[in-house]
Amino acid sequence: MEIYNEKVTYENPLLSLKVFQTDRFQDGHSRWHYHKELEILLVLAGKLDVEVEEEHYSLSAGDIVLIGASQLHRDRSIGHLVYIVLQFDIQEFFDQNTMQYIRRFSDPKHPLSELNYIIGQNADVKKTLVNCITDIHRESRTKEEGYEIAVNIRIKQILLTLLRNDRQHSLSRRDDFDLVRLKPVLDYIEANIDGKVQVEEASKVANISYYYFVKYFKKVVGMSFTEYVNYKKIKRAERLLLTKDMSIALVGEEIGMPNMAHFYKIFKKYNDCSPNEFRKKMLDWNAPQQAAVPSKK
Numbered sequence: 001m002e003i004y005n006e007k008v009t010y011e012n013p014l015l016s017l018k019v020f021q022t023d024r025f026q027d028g029h030s031r032w033h034y035h036k037e038l039e040i041l042l043v044l045a046g047k048l049d050v051e052v053e054e055e056h057y058s059l060s061a062g063d064i065v066l067i068g069a070s071q072l073h074r075d076r077s078i079g080h081l082v083y084i085v086l087q088f089d090i091q092e093f094f095d096q097n098t099m100q101y102i103r104r105f106s107d108p109k110h111p112l113s114e115l116n117y118i119i120g121q122n123a124d125v126k127k128t129l130v131n132c133i134t135d136i137h138r139e140s141r142t143k144e145e146g147y148e149i150a151v152n153i154r155i156k157q158i159l160l161t162l163l164r165n166d167r168q169h170s171l172s173r174r175d176d177f178d179l180v181r182l183k184p185v186l187d188y189i190e191a192n193i194d195g196k197v198q199v200e201e202a203s204k205v206a207n208i209s210y211y212y213f214v215k216y217f218k219k220v221v222g223m224s225f226t227e228y229v230n231y232k233k234i235k236r237a238e239r240l241l242l243t244k245d246m247s248i249a250l251v252g253e254e255i256g257m258p259n260m261a262h263f264y265k266i267f268k269k270y271n272d273c274s275p276n277e278f279r280k281k282m283l284d285w286n287a288p289q290q291a292a293v294p295s296k297k
Contacts, residue, residue, distance in 0.1 A: 003072065006035040008087050011140070013271065013281045014238070015148050016092035017155070019133075019140050021084050029076045037087040038105075038112060039067040040158075042133045046081035050074075052113045064119050064129055066162075068112030084137050093155050099186065100179045103222040104171040105159065114170040115162050125165050132158050178220045181206060185217070189229055193236055195256045197229045233257060234270045241279045248275045 008018050018037075021044070041050065043059045050057045050065050052073045057065045067073050069090065094102050105112065119126045132154045139147040139154075163171060188205045189197050202225060203213035217225045233255045240251045252263040252275075267275050 003032045003034070006033045008035050008037050012148065013273075013278060014242075015151060016089035017136075017140075017151065018087045019084065019137050021082065021137060023080075023082045024077065025080050026077050027079065030074045032072055032074045034070050034072050035087065036069050036089060038069050038090045039073075040086045040129070040133060041065050041067070041075075042084040042086070042130060044082040044084065046083075047078055048081055048083060049076040049078075051076075053111070055113055055116075057116065062130065064126060064133070066112050066116050066119070069106065071111050071113055084133055086133050086136060088155060090159070093152065093159070099221065101159070101163070103220065104163070106222050107172050110170050110172055114168075115166065117168065117170075118162060118165050121167075122165055125161055128161050129158060132161075178216075182217065182220055189232060193229075193232050193256070194254055197256070199225050230266050231270065234267055237263075237267060237275065238271075238278065241275055242282055251275065 010016055010018055016037075041048070041059070041064065043061055043063050045061050048059045050059060050067075050073065052065070052067050052071055057063075059065060090105050091102060119129065136151050136154045139150045185202050185206050188202055199214065200210055202217075203210045206213055206216075208216060214225060217228075221228055223231070237251050237255050237257075240246055240254055241248075244251075246254070248263075249258075249260060252258055252260055255263075257263040257266065264274055267273075267278070271278050273281065
């Protein structure tokens, strides 16, 4: 069985999402593949068979299927098919206030394809998801001012709808005590994000031994302490690159990563490009939209 890791390219560098409509005439299977993004397929016309690991779904017009992050899948269309593909990095749509929900949507014991039962049992949920997907596709296509906000809201609406209608508790619950216990640590990270954020100091803030804290943090948050700190630093770097006239070296210093080789390595891990390339992408992205806005006389 031939399997490949699909690389999803985002049109807008600051919106970790890809959405497009496909109109094709084909008879046959696609290759088995996977990607880190959650994927939702909405069939508009025709028929589509989707295999997600050992599960099989037969879709027709108006049907939806969820494919979790890194879940192996392939599809097969017969004849003419029109459908919308929505792929997004779920982690990017949670902030510090909603961080506790990342773990529910990324538990390897409960792949998100398990939530397809909700769509099959609840017509209102299906209608809500269809509306969200079509709205995201329309907003991304027309790109009216503030469309990023509209898309962000719709993604959150999809996640909230699934969370509140999961009667089988496929999205495993976590003890709120764990989250409350780590709140001072998350505040400590936020307050010191422009300098050295040390795991030893964080463990003291949580009043937990160093060795237990390392395991405990990853269990509760869903990523290691170092991964979380680097993620927050790179997010701050992105804002500085786009809002301040600063050199790359100064941006690195501002986020507590004065070693340029290390800064570039971590930045590329999250954005698949260097800080310079990221800034250029955004300038190129904004230029056509700004040119389209009539100037005031």
